[in-house]
Amino acid sequence: MIKIKLIKVIFTGLVACFHLLVNGQGFPTPPVNVVNAETKLLAPVAWVSGTVVSRNNSQIASEVSGRLKMLAELGADVSKGEVIAQIDDQTLLIQKREDIASVQNAKSRLEFLESEVKRKTSLAKRNLSAITDLDETVSQRDVALGDLTGAEARLAKTVQQLEFTQLKAPFDGLVAQRLSNQGEYVSNGTPIIRLVEMDNLEASVFAPLTTYRFLKQTDSLAVSSELGKGIAKIKTLIPVAESRSHLMEIRLDMSTFDWPVGLNIKVAVANGDKKEALAVPRDALVLRREGTSVFRINGESKAEQVPVSVGVGVGEFVEIIGDIKPGDKIVIRGAERLRNGQAVQIKQSNQSLISGKQ
Structure with missing residues (x-):
């Protein structure tokens, strides 16, 4: 009889715990960060390819014939006017x-x-x-x-x-390649050293001509690579394209990026007019098997999972379409662990995080 009573007590406890879990009351209250959903002016963008380039990437050639006596070391940093090669x-x-x-x-x-x-x-x-x-x-x-x-x-x-007979560097740069070897006889016009300017780097980006009118309306573009992401100022727009590609060149100022010459990058270029849209940071999106959603925190400090569709995205923000209104508190940190109806607490550091986002 005692065993039967004990089993009943355990079973009753398990049933109570099950009900608590079903009602979302059995989970601990995880800390989250939130932002308010707000209306923003967004424009559709296309990510186009580009490359980090040097403003000066030159093959320095001999202007006289003779035997090569001295050659700067590969990888050497040289200053303008410094001797980089000596001919007999x-x-x-x-x-x-x-x-x-x-x-x-x-x-x-x-x-x-x-x-x-x-x-x-x-x-x-x-x-x-x-x-x-x-x-x-x-x-x-x-x-x-x-x-x-x-x-x-x-x-x-x-x-x-x-x-x-003394080849001098025409600009500050890096010896990227030795095109001739010490002791060789070189003729007038023979390339000897490839010198690359490492200051004031640029990005060469090719975009459709149809984006020209949108590019004229901005002075900077979002860039991304395997080494990070950021914002680069537009230096030059060249609205001339080949008849086959219909692509125009954009030059971006990459002097504030510590990225090497030749790095492939992606650049966000607007390809449509701006429109008002309800937007949240991309970090708010929860991608699960059943679809895309966000978690909204209601007046009772409980998480409500709301299915949404994703629209235009610009930089850190993305348009969401669903049962969300401006001013709703949307979770941007900690959403991956939440369950619908689960009680949460907003971190004390939330305001500083929101300020950093903005």
Whole structure:
């Protein structure tokens, strides 16, 4: 008899617990964060592809021929004007000495002929010299002047080529690639180093021409990649597209992002007019087998699961369509653990979290 009574007591307790669970009263009151559903101006967006690029990504080529003596290390950070490669200059130094000698010879001949012109001019005035002799000397003087000009030009060219034996960085950047090797003979125009500017990075994004009128109405776009997400300012719109792709290029300012050159990104581009919609943060959406829903907290601090449809999404906010009104308290943290009718408590940190969201 005692055993039967004990079994009845246990069974009665289990039934009571079952009723409590069914009525949503047996779960602990979990802490949640909420925001008010509100009406916002939203516009439909399309996510398009882009790439982080450098404003200057250059193959620095040799401007003279010669053997490569020195080359900057791969991955080196170099400053504008810094020597990044050195070509053997011995042949040009010899050429410079020859050119200097040619200039000196031309100057000496010109000085001699100028004095001859003066002397024969004086003789001709006193009829002591033939005019034809004077004319011939003047002609020789003019030829000597041309020879001097040519010799000086050849010397200047050699001096310039000597300067070109030292390849200097045209901008601050990173040595991304060594296109030639030390000891190789390079010709004029041979690429030697690929230099990439790492400051003031940009994103090259291609979007349909139909988005142009919407892009003109904003100055920044949402960007996303495997390294994070954020907002980037529009630097340039280029409303010109190829006949096949019908895509126009957008350049975004990526100087505030610590993202590497070549990283693939996604960019949200508006492709429709703005409209008023009831919106909540995306974190409020609960995705379950039976469909999409949100949890609303009623006046009794209990969670009410409300089925919704999802409309336009922009950034952190998304339009919801369902039995939700502006001002309803919607759970954005802790909803994944809730059950319909379950009592909840709103975290004390809720206000600071909402402020951070906004």
